[in-house]
Amino acid sequence: MTLSEEVAEESAGEAAPPPPPSRGRMVARRFLSSWQGRAGALVLALVFLLAFAGPLVSPWSATAKDFTSFLAPPSAAHWFGTLRTGADVFAVTLSGLRRSLAVGLLAAVVCTALAALAGAFAGYFLGWTDRVITWVTDLLLVLPAFLVLAVLSPLAGPGRWPLFVLLLALLLWMVTAKMARAMTISLRQREFVRAARYLGVPPVRIVLSHILPNLSSLLVVDATLNVSAAILTETSLSYFGFGIQPPDVSLGTLIADGSRTAVYAPWTFWFAAGLLVVTVLAVNLVGDALRDAFDPASRTTGKRR
Structure with a gap:
């Protein structure tokens, strides 16, 4: 056996080095290594489970009324008491929680998508496109x-x-659009974007296929934090009567109604208010953990590492 054959045989016998982990796996590993991420994800999962599975175990529906029990305290028949109308607090609050979660998630998705498109197109095309989008953004701000x-x-x-x-x-969407614009301006000079431009790829396709995927870290974190911002805004507006309108209910409308009887019937207020606090806190914990996972140079991630 020649020397080259021996070297080839030894090289074949050696195990190939494992491929480096993908960015998604690294982000997931950092997220799961954070107590904030684990706690927030667990609490948020429990909130969703309560909102969508809770009505299945409740003996009352959100529209049912018990005309023999008005403003009754928690009991075996009504786990969290009743409202002034005889409605079951547990059932009605879970209905409001589902509506608030839907508002938060849908508003966050639409808001982040709009911010991503506006910021990416403004930062890539510049010129009049950038001027118009920036003018609209500043006006709304x-x-x-x-x-x-x-x-x-x-x-x-x-x-x-x-x-x-x-x-x-x-x-x-305006603040996120400004951040997306600044990141796009730096990305448009990167080699992969210039190569796509030289190959004749249409500008819109470059923005959608090359720019937006590289803004994913900003967009994921922003979408998460926008959920809590949308829920809090909806709650505030509904509290003053400008948000979700009857017969629809949300946590904001329930808190507004319960505040009138919170002194002598606290169960009409504290259950909805407590769920609001827990939900927003869990979303913020998840958002902070995602921010640290996408940004290894952040202070908290650096401490953990």
Whole structure:
């Protein structure tokens, strides 16, 4: 056997080095190594389980009324008491929780998608495209979002809460769009973008296929944090009567109704308020953990490592 054959045989016998982990696996590993991520994800999963599986074990529906029990305290018949109308607090609050979660998730998705497209197109094309988008962004930033939503909320009357979600998303995307624009301006000079441009790839396809995937870390974290922002905004508006309109209910409408009887019937207020606090806290913990997982140079991730 020649020397080259021996070297080839030894090389074949050696195990090939394992491929490096993908970015997604590294992000997932960092996220799961964070107590904030684990705790937030667990609590958020329990909130969703309670919202969607809770009505299956409840003896009352959200629309049912017990005319023999008005403002009754928690009991075996009504686990969290009843409202002034005789409705079961447990069933009604879970219905409001589902609506608030739907509002938060839908508003976050629409808001993040709009911010990503506006920021990416402004940063890539520059010129008049950038000027127009930046002008619209700056104009919406100086408008008082709460007041605008309060004025436009009558358009989203009873049964038209998806329109309210759209109005909410249209007033939450501007800051993320500015960050996406700044990142796109730096990405448009990268080699892979210039190579795609030289190969004749259409500009819109470059933005969608090359720019947006590289903004994924910003967009994922932003979408997560926008969930809590949308829930809190909807709750605040509903508390003052400008958000979700009856007969639809949300945590905001329940907190507003329960605040009138919170002194002598606290079960009408604290259950909805507690779920709101727990949900927003869990979403923020998940968002912070995702931010640290996508950014290894962040302070908290550096400490863990």
